[in-house]
Amino acid sequence: MNEVKMVVAHSERATLRARDVFLKVDADQARIDVEVEAMALAPVPTPKVKTS
Numbered sequence: 001m002n003e004v005k006m007v008v009a010h011s012e013r014a015t016l017r018a019r020d021v022f023l024k025v026d027a028d029q030a031r032i033d034v035e036v037e038a039m040a041l042a043p044v045p046t047p048k049v050k051t052s
Contacts, residue, residue, distance in 0.1 A: 003018070004016055004017065004018045005017045005018075007022070012026065012027050012028065013025060013026040013027065013028075013031075
């Protein structure tokens with residue numbers, strides 16, 4: 001992987017992108033914990049894999 005892009009950044013957090021993966025870096029652990037909980041509750045669509 002040759003490129004990581006800064007998507008958003010300010011004094012408290014930054015969001016980075018490496019290909020199709022986003023990484024959020026936050027100085028406040030409590031805020032991270034809230035986001036992790038919310039992400040765990042959201043359904044994530046998964047494509048079906050067709051096998052032979």
